[in-house]
Amino acid sequence: MTQCGRAHPPGRAGYPSPVTVVTSVNVNGVRAAAKKGFLEWLSATRADVICLQEVRCEPGQLPVELRELPGWHAVWAPAATKGRAGVALLSRKAPERTAIGFGSAEFDNSGRYVEIDLPGMTVASLYLPSGEVGTERQDEKERFMAEFLVHLTELRQRAAEDGREVVVCGDWNIAHREADLKNWKANQKNAGFLPEERAWLTRVLDEAGYVDVVRQLHPDQVGPYSWWSYRGRAFDNDSGWRIDYQIASPGLAERAVKAYVERAATHEERWSDHAPVTAVFDHRF
């Protein structure tokens, strides 16, 4: 682990480094992404923790460049079905604890959730099912949402008791508000912007007590979108959706000093249909 210390003043107790940079990105197939520029982005990023979704690869299928990531500790949580879903967590520091799944009989092997403890904070990578209205896949999404809300509530409580902070990053596959997608009117009956999905996200914030880190720092901005369909000219027209979030405990969220979408990361050579969502937490404040 060759991560070098940066020129920051000392942080608060429990945070060995005064600043933690967290990034989340749905890579849409980590092997394909690696061939198109993901590795260059990775070698340039200043993130301390990276949450990946849609890895779509069993650990045994990873090419060397991905199996051996110098400077990183990796936890891979593939789906039982080959080539589907799959999440991972990369961290510069070794995790104190690792957990795959959130205690769900149905979803723990579906490659949709992995959680690690780092000094003072828990970081999770989430890939919520994408759903499609009128299909069994929408029912699955709803079952996931119901179970996962319980987990989020318990996670917050446990963390609070332990004096830890929490951030759940990933592809939530729901745009929360009208400002979170280009064409909200046309999408009110489409999966990803259904009233019940939006209401569920509101409950994540209001009832489970989390904060949408990007929105907190940019309350009046349109977007910033994090996903643009590969179909048509969605990216060029910025016809996107904000469906990738960092959802943090209030104590962590209030330490967020920056939060943004790295749209340019996938601009020149597009290596995913999602862009990285990054937050900088400064533990000195």
Added chain:
Amino acid sequence: MTQCGRAHPPGRAGYPSPVTVVTSVNVNGVRAAAKKGFLEWLSATRADVICLQEVRCEPGQLPVELRELPGWHAVWAPAATKGRAGVALLSRKAPERTAIGFGSAEFDNSGRYVEIDLPGMTVASLYLPSGEVGTERQDEKERFMAEFLVHLTELRQRAAEDGREVVVCGDWNIAHREADLKNWKANQKNAGFLPEERAWLTRVLDEAGYVDVVRQLHPDQVGPYSWWSYRGRAFDNDSGWRIDYQIASPGLAERAVKAYVERAATHEERWSDHAPVTAVFDHRF
């Protein structure tokens, strides 16, 4: 039809042009081939008739560049199963007759045989099943061979009665003799070089009365191979097989003045794992 006459003396009765150039090539997916150089090869070829195999495309799926081939008449014979097999015939002159299949209940819809009549000669495009020892697909290959030998015999007889010549071109998926593949010893138990397959090809020549045009003109040559696996470095090592043949009636075969494999056609940018097999028939002799 903009095919211009060439500076040849007049041919024999029944052959409006004194020379007929016939090419056969397995394109391994005509859409993929078109993106990689097949169209450039096509625009440069001097062939009068082209037999294609493994077109792997329904006529409705053809991109414009393939749907509209100026100067060519095309007959497409796709397989019932999408993306599989499929043969076609392109001719500068309009066919006098077109037939898909050879009267087989099992195989007429399998995209493996199409036949046209041109002035004085019948040209067929064949894609014989490839087979694999110990599988149902080898049984299928053998059933095809049995039925097809009957057809070849009848085809010759009918043609002789009508005073026509015949050439059946295509991917026969059998190397006939030891000189027809790089590593014959190691392949004696593999589909494509089984004793019974080789014996069947001998019957095509000796019993049904056809001539292997390339071998006739190059009796002592190793190969020339017409297919090199995409696996490993088969092409670079010239580790190939001669499995694409022009099998002609004796009266036509004796008019062959040239017969060769266009290995260079797929050398620079490889657009198929097979190379075109071309024969020039001169009707003045």
Added chain:
DNA sequence: CCTCGGAGG
């Protein structure tokens, strides 16, 4: 318009 699996080659 992508990525992946699997069949067929």
Added chain:
DNA sequence: CCTCTGAGG
């Protein structure tokens, strides 16, 4: 190591 499906996105 190719080219196709078809599912999932």
